[in-house]
Amino acid sequence: MSRIAFSQREVAMSDLRRRHVPILSTLAAGLLALLPIVAGSPLVPDFAFLVLLAWRLLRPEIWTAVMALPLGFYNDLIAGHPLGQSMALWTLLFLLLDFVDTRLSWRDYWMDWIIAAMAILLTVAGGWYVARLMGSAAYFSVMWPHILLSIFAFPLVARIVLALDRWRLSR
Amino acid sequence: MAPPSTRRPGFSRRAQYGLFISYVAAVGGVLFAGLLLFVAAVDPRGFNALKGAALDFTAPISASGRSVVRFFGDTGASLSDYFNAASQNAELKRRLAASRRALIKAKATEHENRRLKSLLRLSEDVPEQIAMARIVGSTFDSSRRLATLAAGSASGVMPGQPVRAPEGLIGRVLEAGRYASRILLITDGANNVPVLLVRDGTPAIATGRGDGTIDLKTLEVGTNPFRRGDILVTSGIGGIYPPGVPVARVVAVRRDSTLARPIANPDRIDFAIVEAVYQPAAGEAIAPAPAAAGPRSPAGGAPR
Numbered sequence: 001m002s003r004i005a006f007s008q009r010e011v012a013m014s015d016l017r018r019r020h021v022p023i024l025s026t027l028a029a030g031l032l033a034l035l036p037i038v039a040g041s042p043l044v045p046d047f048a049f050l051v052l053l054a055w056r057l058l059r060p061e062i063w064t065a066v067m068a069l070p071l072g073f074y075n076d077l078i079a080g081h082p083l084g085q086s087m088a089l090w091t092l093l094f095l096l097l098d099f100v101d102t103r104l105s106w107r108d109y110w111m112d113w114i115i116a117a118m119a120i121l122l123t124v125a126g127g128w129y130v131a132r133l134m135g136s137a138a139y140f141s142v143m144w145p146h147i148l149l150s151i152f153a154f155p156l157v158a159r160i161v162l163a164l165d166r167w168r169l170s171r
Numbered sequence: 172m173a174p175p176s177t178r179r180p181g182f183s184r185r186a187q188y189g190l191f192i193s194y195v196a197a198v199g200g201v202l203f204a205g206l207l208l209f210v211a212a213v214d215p216r217g218f219n220a221l222k223g224a225a226l227d228f229t230a231p232i233s234a235s236g237r238s239v240v241r242f243f244g245d246t247g248a249s250l251s252d253y254f255n256a257a258s259q260n261a262e263l264k265r266r267l268a269a270s271r272r273a274l275i276k277a278k279a280t281e282h283e284n285r286r287l288k289s290l291l292r293l294s295e296d297v298p299e300q301i302a303m304a305r306i307v308g309s310t311f312d313s314s315r316r317l318a319t320l321a322a323g324s325a326s327g328v329m330p331g332q333p334v335r336a337p338e339g340l341i342g343r344v345l346e347a348g349r350y351a352s353r354i355l356l357i358t359d360g361a362n363n364v365p366v367l368l369v370r371d372g373t374p375a376i377a378t379g380r381g382d383g384t385i386d387l388k389t390l391e392v393g394t395n396p397f398r399r400g401d402i403l404v405t406s407g408i409g410g411i412y413p414p415g416v417p418v419a420r421v422v423a424v425r426r427d428s429t430l431a432r433p434i435a436n437p438d439r440i441d442f443a444i445v446e447a448v449y450q451p452a453a454g455e456a457i458a459p460a461p462a463a464a465g466p467r468s469p470a471g472g473a474p475r
Contacts, residue, residue, distance in 0.1 A: 034229050036237035038318060038438040039311035040358065040383025046312040064190070065197035072204070077225035080310055080317055080353055083218050084207030091201045095194070131314045131381075133212050136360030138314040138381025146312065 014171060021168040022055045022062055025161070026071055033079040042143060045150035046123075047157070048075045049090070053119055054154070054161035056094065057112050060101055065094035081127070082134055089126040093119055116154045121147060215345070216330055223348030227323065230351030233308035234321050299447040302326040306341075306354070306437050314381045316359035318437050320445070323348045328445050331411065335444050339417035339434035340364065340405060344445065354443075357418060357433055358383050365408040366418050368401055377403060377418055377431065385419045387429040397421045397429045410450030 030048035037044065052071060056063065072086035079086075100115065107115070124147050128140055181187075210217050252259065304322035322328050324347045334341045334354050342356040355362050358379040366377045366387075373396045378386045387403070389396060401421040407414030419431035437443075 031232070033310075033312065034232045034236075034308060035311075036233045036240050036308050037311050038306060038309040040316075040436075040438070041381070042310075042312060042314055044311040064193040066193050066200060069197070069200040069204070077222065078229055079312065080222070080226075080319075081313060081315075082208055082211040083222065084204040084211065088201050088204035088208065091197050091204065095197055095201075128314050130208060131360070133208070134215070134315075134361060136315055136381065137378055137386075138360035142380065142382035143314055 018168055021164055022059070023071070025164055026051050026055065027074060030071075030075050030078050033075075042146040043149060045146070045153045046075075046079070048079075049086070049120075049123060050150065050154055050157040051161060052090065053093075053116055054158040056097060057107070057116065058158070058161060058165060060097070063094070065091055065098060068094045082130060085127060085130045089123050089130075092126075093123060096122075112158070113151075113155060116158075117151045120150045120154070124150070219330065219346050222346050222353075223323070223351075226319065226346065226348035226351045226353060230307055230319050230321055230348070233319055234305065237305065237307045300444055301332060301447055302328050302445040303442050304445070306440065306443050307351075309356075309437065314360065316356040316379060316381060316383075317345060318342070318354045318356055320344075320352045320354050320443055321350070322445065323350045323352050325349050326445075328352050332448055333412045333416075333446050335416055335446065336435040336437075336440040336442070337444075338440065339419075340412060341433075341435050341437055341440070341443055343411060356437060358385060364412060364418055365406045366403040367406040367414075368396060369404055370398075370401055371396070374406055374408070375403065380430075383432070384422070385431040385433060387419075387421070387431055395424060395426065395429060397424050399424060402434070403431065407449060410452060411448055413446065413449040 026048055029051040032047040035044070048071075052068070068090035069087050072088070072090040073083075075081070075086040075090075076083050097115070097119070104111070124143050125140070128138070128143055131138065207218075302322040304320050304326070306318050307321050309318040310316065318341075320328070320334065328344055328347045330344050330347055330352075332344045334343060340357055342354045342359070342362060344352050345355040346353040356379065357364055357377065358381070360379050360381045362379050364377045366375050367373070368375065373389060375387050375389045378388065380386050387397060399421055403418045403421070405412040405414055405416045405418055417434045419433050421429060421431045423430040
């Protein structure tokens with residue numbers, strides 16, 4: 001696929017792809033919350049969050065922290081969280097990751113995974129606390145299977161995001 | 172990989188200001204989201220219009236996939252039924268005989284009840300059935316236990332109405348869109364259902380634990396009255412849930428806590444039935460206007 005574009009139209013198409021694949025893939029992952037599963041306990045990862053995190057760790061320069069706000073709003077509406085939950089947690093996390101990036105000059109695969117695990121733990125804890133504010137008396141211990149599964153799902157999601165990124169930048 | 176620095180975008184003043192403004196906007200956005208959460212905590216029905224619209228938009232997607240999941244789930248169940256046919260047959264025959272005896276006894280009791288009620292001239296409200304629909308999805312990535320029902324305000328579903336299956340109680344309506352609604356399941360930590368122990372009528376509160384089980388708390392301190400296998404039904408206190416609907420079966424009894432499982436499993440039921448609120452006064456404000464202050468029924472006036 002390494003050839004020079006033939007027309008102006010092709011240049012425009014590849015530009016669109018380059019710009020919008022990260023957002024569109026996050027929005028599509030958000031739709032996975034509509035899977036017709038009726039679950040008794042929290043288990044399945046929050047895919048929109050994992051995809052967002054993978055993009056943020058892979059390409060820190062494409063989004064500023066503000067971008068998490070509309071994406072969080074979308075996730076709250078689709079997944080049925082209290083309005084504002086993902087908005088606040090995701091934006092705070094992006095600000096925190098901006099800070100982490102100033103402290104770390106190099107990140108490798110394992111470092112990314114550790115950062116992602118911390119981010120998952122913080123976000124789930126935040127979601128649990130918001131549920132508690134809304135009157136839910138659930139113990140935090142019910143969230144552990146969900147946290148572990150999300151942490152182990154992250155490398156897989158990061159792989160998919162990496163493939164999407166290569167496709168996005170290919171000519 | 173060394174991440175490109177987003178901290179210092181070079182010597183351009185414009186780029187530096189742009190970055191600064193984006194941080195200001197992000198912090199402002201977090202504060203705004205916190206405000207939204209505060210509003211949602213104070214008034215849970217505040218964003219009903221917006222969330223209902225999102226629900227209308229997304230529920231059909233879940234509904235179309237649900238039939239596929241149901242097909243595969245049922246195929247698995249019928250395969251295992253085939254292999255267990257002989258032992259299951261014997262077990263079912265034994266249960267049928269037992270339930271036939273119980274049915275005769277129940278019919279006699281019902282007859283007697285009707286006679287006694289007519290003596291007391293107690294009017295019995297049969298709960299009005301509002302809608303019947305499939306459960307098409309649920310939350311599975313948070314500690315809340317909310318399910319999506321494929322019926323909304325177009326069929327008369329309103330927030331607060333109890334939802335049940337023929338087997339037992341499922342929960343109550345939390346948000347209603349036009350064609351879909353969200354249900355607070357009885358396994359959610361925010362749902363407190365007043366229940367009765369069928370065996371001896373001990374009152375208790377059933378609170379969800381968020382992981383598919385229910386915590387039972389008696390109203391008096393002391394000995395734990397529950398035994399494994401006990402059935403709990405709604406008591407009708409609080410005025411939302413009609414009395415006598417099966418809620419849960421006790422699965423584990425410890426010294427200070429009792430675990431139960433819901434009798435109607437939202438994953439396996441075919442149809443959920445939305446009923447009218449048992450005592451409509453329960454949905455009104457706690458303090459009635461002085462002019463309209465009449466004698467409240469004991470069920471409607473109880474604390475929720």
